[in-house]
Amino acid sequence: MNTTFRKSLLGLTLLATLPFAANAAEGVSYNFVEGGYVRTDTDFGDAEGFGGNGSFAIAPNFHIFGGFSGQEVDDFEFEGVRNDGFDIDLMRAGVGYNHEIAPNADLVTRVAYERAEVAGDSFGGYSVEAGVRGALAPNFEGYAMAGFEDGEEYDGDFYGRVGAQVKFSPNWGVSGDVKFSEGDTQLFVGPRFTF
Numbered sequence: 457m458n459t460t461f462r463k464s465l466l467g468l469t470l471l472a473t474l475p476f477a478a479n480a481a482e483g484v485s486y487n488f489v490e491g492g493y494v495r496t497d498t499d500f501g502d503a504e505g506f507g508g509n510g511s512f513a514i515a516p517n518f519h520i521f522g523g524f525s526g527q528e529v530d531d532f533e534f535e536g537v538r539n540d541g542f543d544i545d546l547m548r549a550g551v552g553y554n555h556e557i558a559p560n561a562d563l564v565t566r567v568a569y570e571r572a573e574v575a576g577d578s579f580g581g582y583s584v585e586a587g588v589r590g591a592l593a594p595n596f597e598g599y600a601m602a603g604f605e606d607g608e609e610y611d612g613d614f615y616g617r618v619g620a621q622v623k624f625s626p627n628w629g630v631s632g633d634v635k636f637s638e639g640d641t642q643l644f645v646g647p648r649f650t651f
Contacts (some may be wrong), residue, residue: 480554481562483591485650486511486519490631492646494525496544498639503527503544507644511552521566522549525644542575554589561590570605581607585617595623605637613637621648 480486491508507525514520523546530541550568557563565586572579585603592598598620606612619633627650635642 480513480516481556481558481560481590483560483594484554484562484589484597486513486521486552486554488648488650490646490648492631492644494527495643496527497641497643501529503529505544507546509644517554519552519554520550521552521568523547543573544575545573547571548583550583557588558590560592561588563587564589564599564601566601570607572607577609579607579609581605581610585615587617595629597621597623613639623650627651 489508489510492506494503494505494507496503505525505527507523507527509521509523511519511521525544525546527544527546528541529544548568548570550566552564552566554562554564563586565584567584568582570581570583572581583603583605585601587599587601589599590597599618601617603615603617604612605615615635615637617633617635619631621629621631623629629648629650631644631646631648633642633644
């Protein structure tokens with residue numbers, strides 16, 4: 457192997473590791489747990505319940521995350537037929553990558569396994585999303601994501617997700633998240649503990 461090739465290979469290797477050398481943007485933490493109210497508005501009915509989410513940084517630029525919710529649909533009407541209510545349980549777990557693009561902002565990409573139990577039937581799938589998350593002020597953080605999800609029993613669907621957190625202290629705040637897709641809108645709001 458000649459010297460020029462070795463130097464080029466070393467340079468490319470160092471260049472490829474640059475994105476992994478940065479930490480999270482200032483004011484943004486990937487270590488938190490939160491719980492609160494969940495609502496899903498669909499074409500056939502509205503579901504309400506409670507859920508929780510969490511994230512944990514496993515390296516300067518990588519984090520694992522997960523969430524669950526238990527919701528109940530009251531009586532609803534579908535194709536002119538009135539039906540009794542049923543339960544919807546959602547679960548999500550995945551890994552994310554964050555890269556600082558400004559002193560207070562990160563580019564975030566995530567991939568997750570998703571599972572839903574609807575009226576006793578289980579469905580599995582996955583999602584991928586990318587977006588920007590940043591500290592817009594010392595006590596206010598926000599994000600915007602675009603994603604795609606697909607599964608065993610449903611066709612692929614693009615979605616958008618926006619969220620924010622108002623911080624009352626370094627550890628405590630209130631967070632909110634809204635996910636928009638073709639068939640439904642999901643809302644989460646509740647207290648967050650950052651550690």
